[in-house]
Amino acid sequence: MINWNNLDTLKSYDALKKVAKVNVAEVMTGESGAERVKKYSVPMAAGLSFNYAAKAVDGDVLEALKALAEEAQLSEKFEALYNGEVINTGEKRLVLHQLTRGQLGEDVTADGVNKREFYLNEQKRIAEFANKVHSGEIANAKGEKFTTVVQIGIGGSDLGPRAMYLALENWAKKTGNFKMEAKFISNVDPDDASAVLNSIDVEHSIFILVSKSGTTLETLTNESFVTDALKKAGLDQGKHMIAVTSQTSPLAKSDNYLEAFFMDDYIGGRYSSTSGVGGAVLSLAFGPDVFAQFLDGAAEEDKLAANKDVFANPAMLDALIGVYERNVLGYDSTAVLPYSQGLSRFPAHLQQLDMESNGKCVNRFGEPIDYVTGPIIFGEPGTNGQHSFYQLLHQGTDIIPLQFIGFRNSQLANDVVIQDSTSQQKLCANVAAQIVAFACGKKDENLNKNFKGGRPSSIIVGEELNPKSLGALLSHFENKVMFQGFVWNINSFDQEGVQLGKVLAKKVLAHETDGALAEYSKLLNI
């Protein structure tokens, strides 16, 4: 029996608030710090590990977090989710993105079909399609191979797939898995579509139109840009564009598309990178085998998230520490700092995943809650960020928890030795140095050069950023966000907050405005 209770009704939450706070600078200094780095580590999939030594936790805090996980029934709730309960209460939908990469529990039947089989079948269809494109069996009107794939989508149909593509582009080039360049059109700003179309050879491009509902205004508008460009080039859209959509959308049966691949209402946009939304573009860019490895990494990490032992469940542990920082220690934001150029857009994807899922102020029953929920998520790759906003992280007036990500090896394995070390060594030395600098600080009589320390961080470390570790990384954060939603008793799977803006924008375009909206419309010359 699962109880969906607000966080502030839980006894374990009260108890957690009373546990003595940990002085990060103190415990991370000297031998105690070394011991913590060795001890506070959990294995993840694909050779990754989650190290939380520099977080403001100790045995007592961790035991209190474990009690919270148990009272909040995090494992039971995840089990209910993957066994097909209606977890998305607002929209009355199942939440099945984990099924796109594996099956953790019972068969889930919805809309009269076995959902795992449905997702697998779409994957297979996409793989066959991609193979035919790569072999030239599916080609342009002149029988020439496609060389570029362009994804048209926004939000979940853009940020995740784009971040994953960028994360694997160099790896694929190095390992001989690079099949086609991918480009992305998302913004309704006409300059976005125009610039991408100016930069490609339309005749050798295949386009993927991605919209679950088939009604996303930005995406349909951007389709028109492509339609026009194809027409101008004397090309047939039906030979150059495929759709990824739901079976009930207007796109599903249109003749405008060479092929349509399906997702459904049980996969939220921001959780769709492992569905056809990420599958089509990644399979075309890198081949279906690479996409399969990506799914394997995610599936393995999902299994760890199903582990009932919180200390062997990195996503749950990360989630609990995050809640502790947000609700007990009072930190409002988290910086995501990957020391890997390939992850340049990974923070933007996590920003969407986290803030759209948990930026809520009512519980899953639509009742007001009296505690803070999802933090602000922002970040840029290191070492770039070190020369930018790290000043505030080190010496600003607010404490901002940090999520580092690092890999022992680079993707392209091309390096130079300067001052007795490679670039990769410098990169890794910097992430190690930053964790300790943030945690321990350094006293200086000149307060301008003083570092208070006490800035908590964790790090996910791996051998290399490749399809499998990327899949594991993605799954980790998806599950972390899910567990935090469970703790906060909110629905992490709807996004009603995006609706009002859409309604008002339509009014502006229909010139049905008054008051401030009419004046802003004038100001912007609409």
Added chain:
Amino acid sequence: MINWNNLDTLKSYDALKKVAKVNVAEVMTGESGAERVKKYSVPMAAGLSFNYAAKAVDGDVLEALKALAEEAQLSEKFEALYNGEVINTGEKRLVLHQLTRGQLGEDVTADGVNKREFYLNEQKRIAEFANKVHSGEIANAKGEKFTTVVQIGIGGSDLGPRAMYLALENWAKKTGNFKMEAKFISNVDPDDASAVLNSIDVEHSIFILVSKSGTTLETLTNESFVTDALKKAGLDQGKHMIAVTSQTSPLAKSDNYLEAFFMDDYIGGRYSSTSGVGGAVLSLAFGPDVFAQFLDGAAEEDKLAANKDVFANPAMLDALIGVYERNVLGYDSTAVLPYSQGLSRFPAHLQQLDMESNGKCVNRFGEPIDYVTGPIIFGEPGTNGQHSFYQLLHQGTDIIPLQFIGFRNSQLANDVVIQDSTSQQKLCANVAAQIVAFACGKKDENLNKNFKGGRPSSIIVGEELNPKSLGALLSHFENKVMFQGFVWNINSFDQEGVQLGKVLAKKVLAHETDGALAEYSKLLNI
């Protein structure tokens, strides 16, 4: 006589805290909202305007802010700055970036030269150099024209110039001002340099090495990648690379560079886009005339910042409202939301500019302060962000002030009509709609669909994103950050917070570690 006093010693600050708070949802609804949009607007340079109707201000708050500006002597402090006082107290340096684009006050002499003349002379040298590259007078060993320019730099030598390049790339292509493609190498991650070098034709590339000190480790390491690539291609670095540095740096007199252009210690990295740091790459990419227009826009906006009437000084007003939000209303962060794909990296530049300048917890004399300073800055272009993190902005538990930017026209002027409106109209309709949605909200009995409103925002509106308006935009934010630093009585022009990480990274590379740092080094296999 200027008094540098802490914010919490000012009477006007106490008075400000006591002024009745404005209910944004209330005042922005109905006729009152329309009136505010018309009234709360200040002209900026280059046809821009700063509209703060949706901020939590009214006549009383504005009067109190004006009193704060006067007591904090913001105009006098800016005057002292541009007349050459040592404003950067930590490093005992003048702050002269405004002189790279104009002269607001007296002649400033330092290091025995007139600084305005020095900067102008470097600009002229860069312009002549760029013209020779474009004409082919300066060419590769085979006498062929260079087609690509690659900037090697990090932090201030990367983010600003890169954001400005991306902001003008499409405009330049449309208007016939596009001379060369620009690429950027910044991260010490070897994958960054490798990927850029793999993507270019080295034989037809000219490289700009940017480091004020000539000792930035990332930049020197990345130079080596380029040196190797040039050697492998049988090319002479002395014909392919220029330096932008200070006259005292080791790069200044090296034979490794075709030419060296100079900046100095009075221009902080994050304020260097209008110096040679931005000048070389932008003049090569778009021509010196375009760079000159960019400087004109910044100079015009600087003049407005020198205006002693706060209501005709958009940067000062914006700064004061920001301080009110941070210190009185208690909001911790600001989202920067440009509705222009060209400004895709502008938020990342502002993140550096603001967080590195004002992320400080001691005053300009190195004494502790007892109030919060610089906020977290993050953002992505709209409408993309609407499908990502806006959920939290609308319905999250924290209020996050918003800085919108919008233009009435697109850059490429290529558009389609769908559902009776162009993409550009949809883009502008969305920004208008979002401002009102955030401000006014919308009641719904289903709390999950309820919007509380009361989310304050301002918008900078312009005709078009072009060199002049971009220069004005950049200057606005540089001056806003400066004024906020004055209010907080901090030094916005040093960055001691980046030092400790550097020191510890060197220890890691020298294997001089113990405790946690030694363990993290092992974990990362250094």
